[in-house]
């Protein structure tokens with residue numbers, strides 16, 4: 154719509170054309186006129202050109218949409234706030250007037266009207282309305298400017314607070330991220346508290362202020378001497394008292410810069426600073442407040458502070474995992490907290506864990522800030538060692554090089570100091586085992602540790618005690634518990650360090666841990682394969698020989714029976730039923746022989762359809778003969794039809810240890826002779842070896858002496 158810009162526009166809404174014409178006539182010299190013949194049309198015009206229209210003259214009774222409906226719709230679409238409306242109506246009732254005013258009209262003119270009065274009232278309403286909206290715009294602008302200024306001021310304040318607190322952290326050798334994380338965790342906890350426990354009346358406005366004030370919690374550390382603030386070891390009780398004073402010192406500091414413009418904010422800062430070490434049971438400091446006498450904001454910051462301290466690296470400790478930190482807090486290891494707060498803490502724990510994971514990268518890159526050694530420490534080290542600062546620096550450099558090399562090698566390096574009884578691992582240890590890299594009281598801890606397999610632990614410790622200045626190193630294979638993977642094989646290379654003056658005092662151990670699990674399991678598998686008959690999984694010929702040789706060496710007096718077992722007519726099975734079925738029969742025979750002998754006996758397959766078994770502690774020939782008989786009839790149990798069809802069975806030759814031979818070779822040879830005899834006598838029988846079987850003309854002898862052998866059919 155092309156609206157004339159030099160005149161203001163009014164919209165006349167009436168279904169009677171004559172009424173519209175009269176009004177248009179009245180106003181056309183001053184205003185540009187738009188006309189609508191019903192409510193719907195009027196709304197369309199307003200929706201499009203609301204900025205141009207300065208007044209709506211609205212009739213009440215109209216088809217399609219009456220005046221009240223138009224007003225309702227204008228209210229719903231927020232058009233009524235942008236343009237004044239005058240009702241021009243012949244309905245002269247109070248009810249209609251009231252309804253009109255309720256719906257936001259600026260004036261009501263009853264028909265018939267005096268043209269001059271109407272003109273004046275319309276002009277007045279337009280002027281008033283424009284004045285009002287100009288004022289509103291002005292106020293809006295001023296509010297915007299004020300808000301911008303307040304925001305700027307807030308930003309400057311926050312910046313100053315954070316700068317100041319970060320300066321404290323840098324002095325404290327921390328990363329500078331601590332207060333940012335505390336602020337974040339405080340906010341998360343407060344938001345959850347406000348939802349779960351409305352009784353604490355924590356509004357979003359308060360949450361924002363408290364989170365910002367949390368940055369002040371450790372401001373008092375500015376007054377704590379460096380040698381206490383940065384002491385790597387445990388504080389003495391006097392030092393701890395001085396350290397505890399940081400809560401009071403912080404409050405004094407805050408009072409000296411009292412920020413009068415915002416008393417409430419000052420109160421949050423003050424109370425957080427003073428009470429963030431109080432505990433729910435009254436065992437905190439400095440005022441030993443109990444329960445909800447500790448302001449809830451101080452309680453929340455206190456928990457956020459503890460969680461952050463546990464999950465962060467410090468000069469004296471590695472970062473604990475989220476799970477461990479949660480466990481420690483819930484287990485009361487860091488003092489007692491409000492049970493309601495702990496409930497909320499459990500609820501938001503997954504959010505904290507996620508945020509912690511995304512923070513870890515930043516924390517790692519910022520570690521260099523922490524790794525600078527405070528002047529006091531350097532000086533103390535220098536005095537203690539008597540070395541110059543240059544030498545100490547070079548030593549530090551060497552140590553750093555060594556650390557980087559060990560990290561690059563992928564091995565876990567460790568260092569044990571006998572005097573302090575501290576065992577320290579390289580970072581990789583934490584990555585793999587998820588355990589602290591520094592173990593104080595190492596002797597006790599290792600003796601009780603579940604990390605080393607119980608069967609390997611004492612052997613490992615024993616080997617360490619056997620090291621001498623002449624033989625200072627050893628390699629030990631042991632199993633260690635890796636989270637989610639169970640016990641894994643590691644090779645531990647250890648080098649004992651000796652006091653070079655006395656050469657009798659072991660001052661520590663240096664070593665490395667290499668995961669050899671894959672190599673070891675592969676080697677075990679290969680060894681197993683080299684010793685095993687793959688078809689039956691019995692020991693193979695080579696393994697049987699090794700085992701029997703060492704058995705005979707160890708137990709020269711233990712009597713035993715060597716069985717040489719051969720399947721009779723096995724070829725017929727292969728030929729008629731196939732090689733695969735033949736394999737099945739071989740596996741069956743193997744398992745049956747194993748089943749028939751004792752678990753301590755030795756059974757193997759030496760090739761083809763030939764098996765051996767050594768029955769230990771078998772002095773009774775009768776019992777041996779019974780066992781042999783059983784083996785001859787193995788097929789009777791499951792494969793009876795094969796006996797009828799192919800005449801399959803087993804034959805067994807037996808030689809007795811030590812009577813028929815004291816070596817494996819002798820026993821094997823003689824059992825073989827006996828087997829030959831049994832086969833010659835028609836198979837499916839067993840024969841004990843007899844000396845005549847060894848003769849060169851054995852075959853001739855065989856026919857002559859047959860009756861004297863125990864051949865059973």
Ligand SMILES: Nc1nc2c(ncn2[C@@H]2O[C@H](COP(=O)(O)OP(=O)(O)OP(=O)(O)O)[C@@H](O)[C@H]2O)c(=O)[nH]1
Pocket residue numbers: 688719720721722723724725727731732733734735736739760761762832
């Ligand atoms: N299925 C199968 N057959 C095998 C395997 N190793 C050897 N054999 C077969 O086992 C048979 C052994 O031969 P022999 O001992 O001469 O045959 P036999 O029929 O048992 O003869 P006697 O011992 O005189 O009763 C041959 O047919 C070989 O092919 C194997 O791993 N699987």
